[in-house]
Structure formats: structure tokens, C-alpha cells
Amino acid sequence: MPHSPLAKKEHSDEGCKSMPKAHQETSIATSQKRFSVLAHAGFVIVGVVNTFLGAMLPTLSTQWRLNDAQAGRLFAAQFSGAMIGSLLSSLLLKRFGYLRTLVAGYTGMSVAIACLGLGTAGSAIVSIFFTGMFFGITIPTTNVLVSEMHPARRAAALNLVNFAWGIGAIAGPPAIVFFSQNGVLLPMLILASVLILVALSLSRCACFTPSESNSTIGRSESSALQAWMTPYAISTGLLIFLYVGTEASSYGWVATYAKRLAAPTQTLWMFAQSIFWAGLLSSRALAPLILRRLSAHKLIVAGLLTATAGLLLVLMGRELAGVTIGVALAGFGLGPVFPTTFALFSQRFGSLVAQMAGVVFVIGNLAAAAFPWAVGLLSDWYGGLRPGFMVPVAGAILMIVLQTAIVAYPRLGWAAKKS
Numbered sequence: 001m002p003h004s005p006l007a008k009k010e011h012s013d014e015g016c017k018s019m020p021k022a023h024q025e026t027s028i029a030t031s032q033k034r035f036s037v038l039a040h041a042g043f044v045i046v047g048v049v050n051t052f053l054g055a056m057l058p059t060l061s062t063q064w065r066l067n068d069a070q071a072g073r074l075f076a077a078q079f080s081g082a083m084i085g086s087l088l089s090s091l092l093l094k095r096f097g098y099l100r101t102l103v104a105g106y107t108g109m110s111v112a113i114a115c116l117g118l119g120t121a122g123s124a125i126v127s128i129f130f131t132g133m134f135f136g137i138t139i140p141t142t143n144v145l146v147s148e149m150h151p152a153r154r155a156a157a158l159n160l161v162n163f164a165w166g167i168g169a170i171a172g173p174p175a176i177v178f179f180s181q182n183g184v185l186l187p188m189l190i191l192a193s194v195l196i197l198v199a200l201s202l203s204r205c206a207c208f209t210p211s212e213s214n215s216t217i218g219r220s221e222s223s224a225l226q227a228w229m230t231p232y233a234i235s236t237g238l239l240i241f242l243y244v245g246t247e248a249s250s251y252g253w254v255a256t257y258a259k260r261l262a263a264p265t266q267t268l269w270m271f272a273q274s275i276f277w278a279g280l281l282s283s284r285a286l287a288p289l290i291l292r293r294l295s296a297h298k299l300i301v302a303g304l305l306t307a308t309a310g311l312l313l314v315l316m317g318r319e320l321a322g323v324t325i326g327v328a329l330a331g332f333g334l335g336p337v338f339p340t341t342f343a344l345f346s347q348r349f350g351s352l353v354a355q356m357a358g359v360v361f362v363i364g365n366l367a368a369a370a371f372p373w374a375v376g377l378l379s380d381w382y383g384g385l386r387p388g389f390m391v392p393v394a395g396a397i398l399m400i401v402l403q404t405a406i407v408a409y410p411r412l413g414w415a416a417k418k419s
Helices: 021-064 070-117 121-149 154-179 184-203 221-228 231-261 270-288 296-315 320-334 335-380 390-408
Strands: none
Touching: 021 070, 021 154, 021 184, 021 231, 021 270, 070 121, 070 184, 070 231, 070 335, 121 154, 121 335, 154 184, 154 221, 154 270, 154 320, 154 335, 221 231, 221 320, 221 335, 231 270, 231 296, 231 320, 231 335, 231 390, 270 296, 270 335, 296 320, 296 335, 320 335, 335 390
């Protein structure tokens, strides 16, 4: 059985080098399994970090007396930091490799979140910015790592690791709301403690040299730039921009939107964000099975049609029950879109993907900063969140048009000549 690309790389640990070949291969395989488990477990916590702001937004808006436009700036700060982190991720991967980059990402998130819990309203935006920057480093690194470890089944593997992310996204919001009833200090310190534990566990991985494990690092930066000039890369970048913006504006505001529709005695709004992530998580869990019958492109189109229907239900809903169904459908439809798109992108560009991944996530984080902010601005302008929710609806419709074009026109799609 052939080894994964990571298994073919040399390892600097002297204990591994001194082992007989058979024992060394066994040690490498064991280390890879441990590393993979930690990467997936860590991504659960990243899911919590990535989404906690939306869960806390109603509390923070009341506590700090924020209007919708001001609340939208918190998302802009978080994802502006994530955009910078995504830019840094390619440089860090090239210089330090997967392991040290992931350790730095988890350590930085831990410190930034602890500062958010210990800080004041005035310093919160800075802590949120740095939290975003460090998960901006961690998310692309994990996705590229998983793609490299499973070259024969990238789409399935990436859907599964993002399934792990979704577990955190589901469990995080209600837990954050519950523990923040007396302030943000307790949930933030708990989260910071778990993050530093993941960082310490990753740093103890043996027989694994991150700077050598990354088989995608080494080709010239000019090749990556040339790849980005292809129609396929440009159209995929635009699709990712629309996807991340649609997802972020949906989950970021859905709890606030549901709370405003709910009667004073209703508490279902607290779970609105978790319902979104439950839909997303279930579709990512099913994606590897669906991909046995549907092509990746058809799965993306089917997901986008479902998401659009769900978002229209949210937009038109007058009662909490209807909005809840729409939220679940929106999450279910959006679930497989990003990991499947990124898998196609990774398969297409092969050894250039590590250098290109940072730009992919910069594009996404730019959208994640802009779309929720636009929702807040429209809400303030028109005096309600319903007009603001036109932003994710428009994003979903545009994605259907773009993905249809990618499938229909070979120059944009997979059939184009590979770089």
C-alpha cells in the first residue's frame, strides 16, 4: 500500500532515524494518526472560536449599547484579522511547515481570547481582531494539511475535517450563551484553556518535521501567481468570496434576527445559530456518501439551490418556527459547498495549493468582513434586519449563476487544461 505524501518525507527526530526501516515506518504511521486526530480535534475548537461572536452579539449589543452598524464592525474586525492571518499562513507554511504553524495558531488564539475575557469594551475589538488573525492562520493550514494527507479522496476528507469544525460551531453558541450570563470572562477563559491544551499536544508530536512534511512547498511563487491568472482560479476565487460572505452574514446575524421575531417567553432563538450549524454539519457528514453517486460539481449546485430556498424562507418568515426551518435548510445546503470546491481547487493545482491557499482564505475572510457589516448597515438604513438579510440571499443566487457557468463553460471549469 503506498504511503501518503506526508509519509514519504524525511523526519528529523533522531530516535526515528536510528530505528530499523520497518519500525520507523510503523512509528511514522502512528505519529501521523495521532497528528490527524489532533488536527481534527483542534478543528472542533476552531469551530467554536470562528462562530462565538455571532452567539455573543445580542449580549454584547445590549451590554455595550451597540446599534446594528456598530455590531457589524465587530465582524469586520474579526475577519480583517482573519484575512491577514490567511496571508501569513502561506509564508509560515513555507518557512516552518504544518506543525509549528498550527502550534502558533492555537497558541495565539488562546492568548487573544483570554485577553478578550479579561479586557474591557474598549479593548475588545483589538482582541477580536487578533483572534481572527490566528484562526486565519489555522484554518487554511488545516485544510491544506488534510488535502495533502488524502490525495486520492480530497473531497471526502475535507468534508469530514470541516464536519469536525461544524461540531464546534453547533456546540459552541448555546454553551457560550449559557456561560456568558454573568459576563464573558468565564467562557473565554475556558476556551483559552482548551486551545492552549491543543497547542501543547500538537507540539509534542514526535517523528514529524513540519518544514519537510509539506510536499506542496517548493515551487516558485511566480508559478502560483500564473495559476491565479487562469479563468478557473478566478471563477473559483469569486465563488469562495460569495460563499464565505453568504455563510458569515447568515450565521452571524441569525441569532439576533430570531430573537427579534421571538415572543418574550420564547427561548428557541438561542439555538438559531446551532440549528444552522446542525444543518451544515449533517450535510458534510453525508457528503462522502453522496459523492459516490453525484459528481462534485452537481453536489455544489444541489447544495446552493437548497441553501437559497432556506434563506428565502428566513427572509419571508414572520414567525420563529418558519425561520427555524429556513435556517436549517440554509445550513444543510451550504454545508458541502466550500470543502468540495476547495477539494476541486486542490486537485486542479496540485503542488501549488499550499502557496495558493493563503489567497483563497484571504478572499473568504474579506467577504466575511464585508457581508455581515453590509447586513448591519442595511438594517440601520431601513430600520430592520429583514432588508439586511437580502445580502446573503443575493449571495446565494449569484453563486448558483457562477457555479452553473463553471460547469457549462469548459474554460472556467474542470475540463480546462490543467496548470
